[in-house]
Amino acid sequence: MPDALNIALDAMGGDHAPDVVVEGAALSRIRHPEVHFTFYGDEAVLKPMVAKDEALSAVSTIVHTDIVISPDMKAGQALRQGRASSMGLAVMAVKEGQASAAVSGGNTGALMALSKFILRTMPGIDRPALVALMPTINGESAMLDLGANVECSDDNLVQFAVMGAAYARLVLGLSRPKVGLLNIGSEDLKGHGSVRLAADRLRNADLPHEFVGFIEGNDIGHGKADVIVSDGFTGNIALKTVEGTAVLIMSLLEKAFGISLFSKLGYLLARGGLKSLRNHMDPNTHNGGMMLGLNGLVIKSHGGANTAGFASAIDVAIELAAGNLQERIAADLSAMESDGDAATEETAIA
Amino acid sequence: MPDALNIALDAMGGDHAPDVVVEGAALSRIRHPEVHFTFYGDEAVLKPMVAKDEALSAVSTIVHTDIVISPDMKAGQALRQGRASSMGLAVMAVKEGQASAAVSGGNTGALMALSKFILRTMPGIDRPALVALMPTINGESAMLDLGANVECSDDNLVQFAVMGAAYARLVLGLSRPKVGLLNIGSEDLKGHGSVRLAADRLRNADLPHEFVGFIEGNDIGHGKADVIVSDGFTGNIALKTVEGTAVLIMSLLEKAFGISLFSKLGYLLARGGLKSLRNHMDPNTHNGGMMLGLNGLVIKSHGGANTAGFASAIDVAIELAAGNLQERIAADLSAMESDGDAATEETAIA
Numbered sequence: 001m002p003d004a005l006n007i008a009l010d011a012m013g014g015d016h017a018p019d020v021v022v023e024g025a026a027l028s029r030i031r032h033p034e035v036h037f038t039f040y041g042d043e044a045v046l047k048p049m050v051a052k053d054e055a056l057s058a059v060s061t062i063v064h065t066d067i068v069i070s071p072d073m074k075a076g077q078a079l080r081q082g083r084a085s086s087m088g089l090a091v092m093a094v095k096e097g098q099a100s101a102a103v104s105g106g107n108t109g110a111l112m113a114l115s116k117f118i119l120r121t122m123p124g125i126d127r128p129a130l131v132a133l134m135p136t137i138n139g140e141s142a143m144l145d146l147g148a149n150v151e152c153s154d155d156n157l158v159q160f161a162v163m164g165a166a167y168a169r170l171v172l173g174l175s176r177p178k179v180g181l182l183n184i185g186s187e188d189l190k191g192h193g194s195v196r197l198a199a200d201r202l203r204n205a206d207l208p209h210e211f212v213g214f215i216e217g218n219d220i221g222h223g224k225a226d227v228i229v230s231d232g233f234t235g236n237i238a239l240k241t242v243e244g245t246a247v248l249i250m251s252l253l254e255k256a257f258g259i260s261l262f263s264k265l266g267y268l269l270a271r272g273g274l275k276s277l278r279n280h281m282d283p284n285t286h287n288g289g290m291m292l293g294l295n296g297l298v299i300k301s302h303g304g305a306n307t308a309g310f311a312s313a314i315d316v317a318i319e320l321a322a323g324n325l326q327e328r329i330a331a332d333l334s335a336m337e338s339d340g341d342a343a344t345e346e347t348a349i350a
Numbered sequence: 351m352p353d354a355l356n357i358a359l360d361a362m363g364g365d366h367a368p369d370v371v372v373e374g375a376a377l378s379r380i381r382h383p384e385v386h387f388t389f390y391g392d393e394a395v396l397k398p399m400v401a402k403d404e405a406l407s408a409v410s411t412i413v414h415t416d417i418v419i420s421p422d423m424k425a426g427q428a429l430r431q432g433r434a435s436s437m438g439l440a441v442m443a444v445k446e447g448q449a450s451a452a453v454s455g456g457n458t459g460a461l462m463a464l465s466k467f468i469l470r471t472m473p474g475i476d477r478p479a480l481v482a483l484m485p486t487i488n489g490e491s492a493m494l495d496l497g498a499n500v501e502c503s504d505d506n507l508v509q510f511a512v513m514g515a516a517y518a519r520l521v522l523g524l525s526r527p528k529v530g531l532l533n534i535g536s537e538d539l540k541g542h543g544s545v546r547l548a549a550d551r552l553r554n555a556d557l558p559h560e561f562v563g564f565i566e567g568n569d570i571g572h573g574k575a576d577v578i579v580s581d582g583f584t585g586n587i588a589l590k591t592v593e594g595t596a597v598l599i600m601s602l603l604e605k606a607f608g609i610s611l612f613s614k615l616g617y618l619l620a621r622g623g624l625k626s627l628r629n630h631m632d633p634n635t636h637n638g639g640m641m642l643g644l645n646g647l648v649i650k651s652h653g654g655a656n657t658a659g660f661a662s663a664i665d666v667a668i669e670l671a672a673g674n675l676q677e678r679i680a681a682d683l684s685a686m687e688s689d690g691d692a693a694t695e696e697t698a699i700a
Contacts, residue, residue: 137598147534150542184497184586191583192500217590221598230587233541236534237584238591240567245595248487248571249631253603256627277606281599 004036005321007314008090008099011041012068013106015304018042021105022049024310026056031311032318033059038099040065040086065089069110071303078110079117087111091118094296100321101297103313105305112148115291115298122326124333125293127152129160130232130300131167132289134242135280136223142168142177143220143228147236148291154197157181157229161202162332163292164227165209170323171288171316172226176208180215180225182234194231205336217241246281285309288316292329297321354386355671357664358440358449361391362418363456364653364660368392371455372399374651374660376406381661382668383409388449390415390436415439419460421653428460429467437461441468444646450671451647453663455655462498465641465648472676474683475643477502479510480582480650481517482639484592485630486573492518492527493570493578497586498641504547507531507579511552512682513642514577515559520673521638521666522576526558530565530575532584548579555686567591596631635659638666642679647671 009025011018018041025037036059039046043064050057067085069078082088087106093099095118104111112130121128129145144164149156161179168177181199183191191214202211215224217238230238279285287309290299297320301313359375361368368391375387386409389396393414400407417435419428432438437456443449445468454461462480471478479495494514499506511529518527531549533541541564552561565574567588580588629635637659640649647670651663 135598137601150534182587184500184583185590216594217587217592218594218597220591221594233534234584234587237532237567237580238587240535241570241588241591242567242595244566244568244571245592246599247568248485249596249599249627251487252627252630277599277602280602 004034005100005318006036006038006093006098007317007321008093008102009037009039009314010087010090010102010104010106011039011046012086013104013111013303014301014310015105016306017105018046018049020305020307020310022046022053022056023307024305024314025060026053027307027311028314028318029056029059031315035059035318036061038063038090038093040089040093041068042066063089069107071107073107073110075109075113078107079113082110082114083118088114088118091115091296091298094298095119101299101317103299103301103310103317105301105303105310105313108300108303111298111300112291115294115296119294119296119298122293122295122330124330124337125159125163127156127159128291128293129156129163130235130289131164131292132239133171133286134220134228134239135286136221138223140172140286141220141223141226141228142172143230143235143239144292145230145232145235146239146289147232149232151233152194152231154194154201157194157198157231158201158336159293159333161198161209161211161227161229162207162336163329164229165207166325166328166332167292167320168227169208169328170319170325174226176210177226178212178224179209179227179229180212180219182220182228182230182238183214183216185214185216192231198229207332207336250278250281285312287313290316290320295326297325354384355450355668356386356388356443356448357667357671358443358452359387359389359664360437360440360452360454360456361389361396362436363454363461364651364655365455366654366656367455368396368399370655370657370660372396372403372406373657374655374664375410376403377657377661378664378668379406379409381665385409385668386411388413388440388443390439390443391418392416413439419457421457423457423460425459425463428457429463432460432464433468438464438468441465441646441648444648445469451649451667453649453651453660453667455651455653455660455663458650458653461648461650462641465644465646469644469646469648472643472645472680474680474687475509475513477506477509478641478643479506479513480639481514481642482589483521483636484570484578484589485636486571488573490522490636491570491573491576491578492522493580493585493589494642495580495582495585496589496639497582499582501583502544502581504544504551507544507548507581508551508555508686509643509683511548511559511561511577511579512557512686513679514579515557516675516678516682517642517670518577519558519678520669520675524576526560527576528562528574529559529577529579530562530569532570532578532580532588533564533566535564535566542581544581557682557686600628600631635662637663640666640670645676647675
């Protein structure tokens with residue numbers, strides 16, 4: 001597939017694989033008729049499924065493998081035994097230039113380990129970071145790192161900001177995304193030193209993003225920043241706290257509607273609007289997290305994604321590949337380094 | 351006030367002071383008729399307000415001061431100029447044994463600084479921690495530290511667990527609260543070393559709480575633990591993320607109900623239930639955060655608290671004072687130390 005985009009699909013990864021993978025590709029193909037798909041997995045199962053959709057079949061290839069990474073396989077085991085699995089082959093296709101991006105709904109730990117091992121970190125990036133989209137009051141924000149790195153230096157945080165901004169420009173379609181560093185707000189209780197150092201450097205950088213400074217936990221849902229940067233420990237806690245709070249409120253809402261006959265009737269009348277709310281808070285709608293900073297694109301779909309969710313993960317893969325995410329990150333990093341040099345020279349002259 | 355409890359009230363602190371302070375005390379007095387109150391603030395304003403409620407007036411004293419800590423005063427300035435303020439005098443009353451606890455809705459940074467300076471850290475506690483109640487699916491959980499300490503050692507976390515459990519026993523009325531350490535979940539992505547070390551020590555401690563191990567961000571709202579322990583950076587981010595997500599969903603909910611005439615009618619029919627949901631997510635309902643680990647009780651009310659909210663902060667102060675929180679913490683800490691000694695001896699013998 002020399003010129004057209006080819007997307008490598010781990011057809012066996014995720015709770016509803018291979019069905020949602022094939023159906024998701026069929027849905028994404030309607031929006032991207034020029035893209036080619038390669039399915040990695042059990043050919044005997046996949047062939048009739050793909051054949052059912054003639055248009056999909058025309059742009060698809062199936063590569064057979066018997067090996068599947070189980071949901072509970074440890075990362076180390078995946079590295080030893082999983083390189084010829086449907087997941088491993090999809091990532092390898094990216095490494096070898098056969099595919100522009102890979103998409104998998106399988107075991108997250110295994111996917112991250114295989115991706116890091118096979119693709120390696122891109123030049124100028126010390127550590128890759130997990131990014132995903134979060135629902136906000138006006139739409140979505142990108143947040144990273146969501147758990148790949150427990151401890152982060154200011155260098156790491158600055159690199160995350162550059163990568164996250166490039167991702168947001170493509171996935172959220174923003175020409176100049178607002179970047180914020182997650183911190184605690186009270187003036188007397190300052191955050192980690194690394195966060196403050198990273199802020200100083202981002203404030204002075206001349207990049208295609210706007211640095212909005214520190215943001216607090218309650219600013220996430222408010223959409224104060226399009227890109228929210230933090231260490232992986234804090235980011236993971238914040239991500240899961242958003243999820244948990246949404247579940248909490250939805251349960252309380254159901255209780256609230258069950259209280260009286262009147263409120264039950266109210267629920268029936270309001271359910272159209274409630275469905276759209278539930279939809280906005282549903283991770284499926286915001287599918288397309290990935291590990292940024294590797295020499296290649298690997299998109300992680302939620303394991304429980306439905307067809308629409310998996311299709312949206314494929315869409316993200318296509319947008320990032322077509323938009324040359326990797327080249328943008330590399331260019332921004334080198335622009336930032338020359339800024340740094342310029343600043344040093346000025347200081348030297350003064 | 352030798353035997354009966356006396357509660358020191360910063361009558362001038364908070365957005366709606368002194369009104370909600372006096373009215374909150376009047377409300378709390380109905381539930382605790384045996385308690386005495388001392389109001390610190392502008393006597394000319396307070397006297398007629400308190401006099402309006404004869405029963406309150408009978409159990410109240412007013413101590414005059416002109417000095418008020420402004421909401422934007424820095425902690426350092428509060429320490430230099432604020433010791434004779436309504437806030438400073440209330441805390442000083444605790445220090446001098448004239449009051450069993452102080453309650454203030456004023457400037458948080460100033461209150462923490464004055465409390466730490468005047469009361470000092472209790473023996474066996476290296477650093478005090480901010481605790482507050484969070485809404486969960488079944489009720490409430492206590493969470494700490496919410497921002498007093500950015501970096502925490504395993505010693506700090508273990509002490510927070512002991513203090514938080516003692517707080518939960520009194521405020522939540524639990525004989526054996528479940529204590530969890532906030533961490534990130536994936537097996538391959540382990541949390542901070544201090545969190546893992548603290549877990550080992552809590553697992554082996556023989557205390558009046560049940561250690562449930564690590565909990566993730568999404569477990570907070572689920573009520574998996576009655577006491578959630580973390581460093582102050584992560585805890586502050588999690589607390590504010592819960593608040594922000596609740597605001598996000600409530601706004602989306604209003605939008606959802608505004609979509610059609612049907613859903614507007616639905617809202618009218620369901621508003622009783624929705625009111626109870628909003629009430630459960632309202633910080634006023636869960637008022638009574640404090641700095642645990644000082645030689646005295648100082649309860650922080652939300653600055654925007656209404657009368658019911660301020661009354662609930664006073665209730666917490668009374669429960670903690672009547673339940674001898676400080677003595678319980680001291681006893682648990684020394685029980686834990688003897689556990690440690692016993693373990694060391696065993697190891698030495700083996």
